[in-house]
Amino acid sequence: AQSVTQLDSQVPVFEEAPVELRCNYSSSVSVYLFWYVQYPNQGLQLLLKYLSGSTLVKGINGFEAEFNKSQTSFHLRKPSVHISDTAEYFCAVGQGGSEKLVFGKGTKLTVNP
Amino acid sequence: SQTIHQWPATLVQPVGSPLSLECTVEGTSNPNLYWYRQAAGRGLQLLFYSVGIGQISSEVPQNLSASRPQDRQFILSSKKLLLSDSGFYLCAWSVNxxxxxxxxxxxTRLTVT
Structure with a gap:
C-alpha cells in the first residue's frame, strides 16, 4: 500500500525567508501528487498538483514543488514566505481513483516576524 | 463554478445522542463524494466515499454511517455518539x-461530551 511521509511535523521560519516542506512517498510506480494547505478551522485548499509532464509544478500563493521520481519525493518550496503562509500543509499521493488518495500527517509552518 | 457547503461548522453533542452532518455540492453533476475525519497529529482518515446515489463504500468499520439520497448531497450519521467520535469532519468532492x-x-468541529 502507498504511504506518504512528511519528514517535519513543524517548521518555524522568519518572514521573507525561503522554506522547503519535505514529502516522500513509498511507491515508484506511476502516481499523481498534491499539496494542500489548511488554515485554522478550515478545510483543505489545493495548492498544486502533479499528474505528468514537467517535474516542476507551480501553484497558488507563490508555492512550487518538484517531482523527483528517483528519490520518490515531492518537496514544496517558496522563496520568500509571508506571515499569512502560517498554516498546515499536507502532501497527498494517489494511484487510480481519488478514494485511494493517501495523505501525509501534515507539516505546520509558522512564519514569525 | 463549483462550491461545496458543509454544516454545521461546530457541534457539541452528549454521548449517546444521534448525529447528522450534511454536505451539498453545487455546480457539478455526478460528483464523487467523500467524508474524512481529521484528528490532531494523525492526518486525514477516509471514512466513506460514494460514486453515485445510494452507493456508499465504507473504509473503516465504526460507529458512523453515510447516505447519499440525492446526486449532490452526502450525509454522515450516527445513532449513538461515542467520545471517540470527536474530531474535525471534512466533506469533499471530485470528478470521476x-x-x-x-x-x-x-x-465541522464535533465535540462529544
Missing part, C-alpha cells in the same frame, strides 16, 4: 476521473 483532486468543504 483518475488524478482528479479533492475539493474540501470548511469542515
Amino acid at each position: 476521473s483518475e488524478g482528479s483532486p479533492l475539493h474540501f468543504g470548511n469542515g
Whole structure:
C-alpha cells in the first residue's frame, strides 16, 4: 500500500525567508501528487498538483514543488514566505481513483516576524 | 463554478445522542463524494466515499454511517455518539476521473461530551 511521509511535523521560519516542506512517498510506480494547505478551522485548499509532464509544478500563493521520481519525493518550496503562509500543509499521493488518495500527517509552518 | 457547503461548522453533542452532518455540492453533476475525519497529529482518515446515489463504500468499520439520497448531497450519521467520535469532519468532492483532486468543504468541529 502507498504511504506518504512528511519528514517535519513543524517548521518555524522568519518572514521573507525561503522554506522547503519535505514529502516522500513509498511507491515508484506511476502516481499523481498534491499539496494542500489548511488554515485554522478550515478545510483543505489545493495548492498544486502533479499528474505528468514537467517535474516542476507551480501553484497558488507563490508555492512550487518538484517531482523527483528517483528519490520518490515531492518537496514544496517558496522563496520568500509571508506571515499569512502560517498554516498546515499536507502532501497527498494517489494511484487510480481519488478514494485511494493517501495523505501525509501534515507539516505546520509558522512564519514569525 | 463549483462550491461545496458543509454544516454545521461546530457541534457539541452528549454521548449517546444521534448525529447528522450534511454536505451539498453545487455546480457539478455526478460528483464523487467523500467524508474524512481529521484528528490532531494523525492526518486525514477516509471514512466513506460514494460514486453515485445510494452507493456508499465504507473504509473503516465504526460507529458512523453515510447516505447519499440525492446526486449532490452526502450525509454522515450516527445513532449513538461515542467520545471517540470527536474530531474535525471534512466533506469533499471530485470528478470521476483518475488524478482528479479533492475539493474540501470548511469542515465541522464535533465535540462529544
